[in-house]
Amino acid sequence: MLSISNVSKTYKQGNKEALKNINLDIMEGEFTALLGQNGAGKSTLINIMAGNVKKTKGTVKIGGYDIDSNELDTKKIIGIVPQDTGYDFIFTVDEALKKQSGYFGIKDNKEYIDELLEALYLTEKRSARLRDLSGGMRRRFLIAKALVHKPKILILDEPTAGVDVEMRHTLYDFLIKLHESGTTIILTTHYIEEAEKLCKRIVIIDGGEIVADKPKEELMETFSREIVVEIHFDNELKLDDFDFLKEYQPQIEEKTNLKLKVLRKDFSKVFQKLAGKNMEFTDLIVEKPKLEDIYLNLINH
Amino acid sequence: MKRGFIFYNRTGFLTLLNREIHRFMKVPVQTVLAPLISNILYMAIFGGMLQTRSVGIDGVSYLHFLVPGLATMGAIFAAFQNPAFSIISQKFQNTIQDLNSYPISVTEKILAFIFGGMFRGVLVGVLTYAATIFFVGYEIEYPLFFVLGLTATSFVFASVGLIAGLVLDNFEKMNFALAIVITPLTYLGGVFFEVSKLPGILSSIKYINPIYPLVNITRYAYIGVCEGNIYTHVLVTTVLVISSYLIAAHIFKKGIGIKTV
Numbered sequence: 349m350l351s352i353s354n355v356s357k358t359y360k361q362g363n364k365e366a367l368k369n370i371n372l373d374i375m376e377g378e379f380t381a382l383l384g385q386n387g388a389g390k391s392t393l394i395n396i397m398a399g400n401v402k403k404t405k406g407t408v409k410i411g412g413y414d415i416d417s418n419e420l421d422t423k424k425i426i427g428i429v430p431q432d433t434g435y436d437f438i439f440t441v442d443e444a445l446k447k448q449s450g451y452f453g454i455k456d457n458k459e460y461i462d463e464l465l466e467a468l469y470l471t472e473k474r475s476a477r478l479r480d481l482s483g484g485m486r487r488r489f490l491i492a493k494a495l496v497h498k499p500k501i502l503i504l505d506e507p508t509a510g511v512d513v514e515m516r517h518t519l520y521d522f523l524i525k526l527h528e529s530g531t532t533i534i535l536t537t538h539y540i541e542e543a544e545k546l547c548k549r550i551v552i553i554d555g556g557e558i559v560a561d562k563p564k565e566e567l568m569e570t571f572s573r574e575i576v577v578e579i580h581f582d583n584e585l586k587l588d589d590f591d592f593l594k595e596y597q598p599q600i601e602e603k604t605n606l607k608l609k610v611l612r613k614d615f616s617k618v619f620q621k622l623a624g625k626n627m628e629f630t631d632l633i634v635e636k637p638k639l640e641d642i643y644l645n646l647i648n649h
Numbered sequence: 650m651k652r653g654f655i656f657y658n659r660t661g662f663l664t665l666l667n668r669e670i671h672r673f674m675k676v677p678v679q680t681v682l683a684p685l686i687s688n689i690l691y692m693a694i695f696g697g698m699l700q701t702r703s704v705g706i707d708g709v710s711y712l713h714f715l716v717p718g719l720a721t722m723g724a725i726f727a728a729f730q731n732p733a734f735s736i737i738s739q740k741f742q743n744t745i746q747d748l749n750s751y752p753i754s755v756t757e758k759i760l761a762f763i764f765g766g767m768f769r770g771v772l773v774g775v776l777t778y779a780a781t782i783f784f785v786g787y788e789i790e791y792p793l794f795f796v797l798g799l800t801a802t803s804f805v806f807a808s809v810g811l812i813a814g815l816v817l818d819n820f821e822k823m824n825f826a827l828a829i830v831i832t833p834l835t836y837l838g839g840v841f842f843e844v845s846k847l848p849g850i851l852s853s854i855k856y857i858n859p860i861y862p863l864v865n866i867t868r869y870a871y872i873g874v875c876e877g878n879i880y881t882h883v884l885v886t887t888v889l890v891i892s893s894y895l896i897a898a899h900i901f902k903k904g905i906g907i908k909t910v
Contacts, residue, residue, distance in 0.1 A: 360910050399749040401909045420657055423752035434743030438675055450664025451751040 349532050350374035350397070350501060355406030357392050357556075366392040368556040370406070374534065376500070379527045381543030382536040383643055384553035390536045391431060393553070394505050398428045411500060424452065427499035431506045431536075433486045437479035441470060441489055444478060445496055452497035464492040467522055484511045488519070501532045508542060520546060540640040550639065554647045568642060577618065579606045580631035592621055662757035669765025673731055681773060684727055688719045688777045692784055695841060706843060709872055716781045717795070717871035718840035720774040721802055721864045725835055726827070728770030728803035729810035732762040733823050736814025736906065745907055759901050762814075763807045763894070770803025771796070774867075795870035801886050802863040806831075808893035815897075815906035839864045843876050862886050 350373070357367040367389045374380055384390045395401035397408060399419060408415045410422040436444060442461070449457035465471045468488040473481060481489060487507060494502060504523075508516045516539075523546060527533050537543055543550060550567050552560040560567060581604050590598040596608040596618065610618055622629065656662065673680040696712045706714055739745040748758065775796070778789075789795050809831075817823050837844065837851065838860030845852050855861040855877075862882035869875035875882070904910070 395746070395909070398746065399908070400746040402904065420752045420754060423750060426750075428750055430743075430746065432743045436739070436742060436744055438672055443671075447664055447668055450667070451658075451661045451753060453658045453660045453752065455660055 349376040349378075349411060350534075351407075351409040352393070352397075353407045353409075355393070355396065355408060356404050357389075357396065357401065358404045366556050367396075367403075370553075370556075370558060372551065372558065372561065374501075374532060376532055377527075377530060378549055379523075379533045379547045380535070380549040380551060381547035382534055382551050382553065383540065383543060384536075385647060388553045388647075389556040390553055391505060392556075394428070394503055394534075394536065397426065397503065399423070424497065425499055426501045426503060427494035427497065429487075429490050429494045429502070429504040429507050431509070433483060433490060433510075435478040435481075435486060435489070437477065440475050440477050441465070441481070442474040444489070445492060448493050449496045454497060457496060460498070461492075461496065464495055467525075468492050469518065484515050487511055488515075491519070491522075495526075499531070501534065502526065503534045505536050506538060507535070508537065508539060516542075540638075540643055544639040552643060552646055559646050564639070568636075568639065573611050573613075574609055575612060575615070576635040577608045577610050577615075578633040578635065579608070579622075579629045580604060580633075581606065581627070582630050592625065593618065657754040657757060658752055661751055661753035662761055665751070665753060665758060665761035666764050669731065669735060669761060670768055672735060673765075673769050680727070680730075680769065681776065684723050684773050685776050685780060688723050689780050691719055692716070692781055696784065706872075706874055706876070709874065710785075712781075712785045713872050714868070715841065716778065716785060717798075717868040718864055719781070720777040720799060720871075721860075721867045722835050722840045723777045724770035724774035724799050724803045725806045725831065725860065725863075727773040728766040728806040729813070729827065729831060731766035731769045731810060732807055733810035733814040733817075734820075735762065735765070736811065737817060737820055737823055740818060740906070741820070748907055755902050756898070759811065759894075759898050762811045763804060763897065766807025766810050767800060767803040770807060771799050774799035774803070778871075789871055790873035791870045795867060798863070798867035798870050798886075801890055802867065805859065805863065805886075805889045805893045808897040811897045812893075812900055815900050818906070834858050834860050839868075839876060845876060859885075859889050862889070 352370055352372040355367055355370040356365070358365045370389075370393060382390050382393070392401055396403045397410065397415070399415065411425040413421040413425070415422050439447065445461045445464070446457065449455075449461065462471070465474055468491060470485065470488055470492060473485060478486065478489065487510070491504070491507060508519055511519065520542070523533060523535075535543065535547060544564070548564055550560065550562060550564050551558060562570065578601070584603045585600050585606060587598060587600055590606060593608060596610050596614075599607040601607055608618060692712070692715060696715055699711050736745070739748070751758075753761075778795070813823055813826055817826065837847070837854050838858050839855070840860075844855040844858075844861060847854075862877075862885040865875040865877055865882045866879070866886055869879045869882070901907075
């Protein structure tokens with residue numbers, strides 16, 4: 349559906365190398381998160397796909413069409429929700445969406461616009477001028493705008509920045525439904541839990557390079573070498589009693605719980621050592637690693 | 650239809666053109682009424698003051714001399730401002746990148762902006778003429794040629810406005826270009842008086858002033874006479890129409906002002 353081969357970008361201004369030999373293939377129906385710090389190259393990559401930034405080298409194919417030789421055909425396939433909530437202040441929501449449909453060659457799109465407005469809770473605001481919408485409403489409007497031509501690929505550049513928690517979850521539900529209906533989605537976000545909740549595949553960009561690209565579960569399996577184990581005892585604990593587990597950084601919590609940081613490969617050793625000391629426990633909780641920890645771990649190395 | 654043809658996406662082109670017209674029609678007081686009133690004031694003040702003096706073409710009343718000048722001047726400013734303001738305001742609103750996301754060919758985009766500006770220019774020019782009917786009557790020597798003259802003028806300055814919008818990045822620079830370049834050229838182009846009657850070097854400016862042939866085409870169409878040779882004016886205007894479009898197209902295709910390199 350989307351194929352990026354050996355794409356590099358060096359901005360003329362400042363001679364800044366924003367992307368270094370990026371290779372990325374997105375299959376039809378995938379829900380992919382593109383993660384990275386500010387300036388990592390995510391927006392440059394998206395802007396190359398959108399045609400806003402000229403790449404220095406490499407090829408980008410969208411739906412099988414090359415963005416250089418079949419630029420206009422690629423435009424029909426993608427919808428882009430930009431990071432910036434810029435808007436044409438003079439038009440109403442309805443006017444702007446009708447015009448957006450027209451740009452994509454759709455003369456009468458009223459029915460689908462109505463559907464989108466309802467799904468994004470904007471029906472009551474359809475006659476409001478864009479300048480009169482709140483920040484969250486403008487974000488939802490931008491999503492509706494990117495979808496009026498029913499693109500096969502939707503690219504969202506930090507769509508929930510500045511959106512309140514309730515509306516964020518409404519948007520998550522909307523995106524999940526959209527994905528279930530067959531739309532390929534690429535999401536960049538600063539909320540790692542958002543990527544963890546929504547996406548099946550995680551791509552992490554750092555310094556203009558892809559440093560990780562795996563299905564979410566596999567990524568977590570591969571990179572989460574350390575897990576947190578909480579062992580519950582029925583008696584009060586003293587830290588000194590656990591010197592034999594020193595290498596796992598033992599901590600006592602709520603007097604009866606022992607918390608350890610254990611490498612996956614050492615998991616069974618901990619219980620062998622506890623058994624060796626005849627220590628019996630009543631409960632065991634293994635904390636699943638968070639994507640955020642893996643992300644931080646990857647970009648900090 | 651294949652990419653590169655004018656109508657790759659006719660509905661897209663018409664929508665973009667509609668937006669360019671809809672945008673200025675939403676604020677008609679600023680975009681149509683204001684220049685119209687200022688032209689009527691020019692007519693009343695300059696016309697009233699100068700009609701008894703020997704200004705303009707011999708044998709033609711000053712008010713009749715002034716009408717086509719004012720119509721051309723109104724068309725120039727309106728046609729220039731429409732695409733220039735549209736593009737710069739999109740830069741200001743951070744929506745300029747939207748232009749790159751539409752499946753509309755570059756030629757269609759350029760023509761939509763130019764035709765939008767041209768429509769506003771012709772509208773202001775024709776309304777200026779309509780307003781002057783109260784002063785001088787409605788007679789026009791060659792009505793179709795008059796509209797064609799305004800159309801060519803508006804096309805040239807809509808192209809110039811598009812170029813300015815792409816190249817300039819804020820309203821201050823646009824207003825500076827309008828005040829320092831276009832306004833003086835308009836005044837020296839024969840709107841209010843015969844350029845050949847200007848003293849010294851000022852009378853030679855007509856040879857490099859693109860507004861001079863445009864004003865004279867409209868004047869010829871209106872009163873049947875003009876300064877200089879009408880065929881030369883038509884030829885120069887044709888060159889201006891083609892060259893202004895080609896320059897605008899070149900800048901647009903290079904992505905100047907709308908794409909990051």
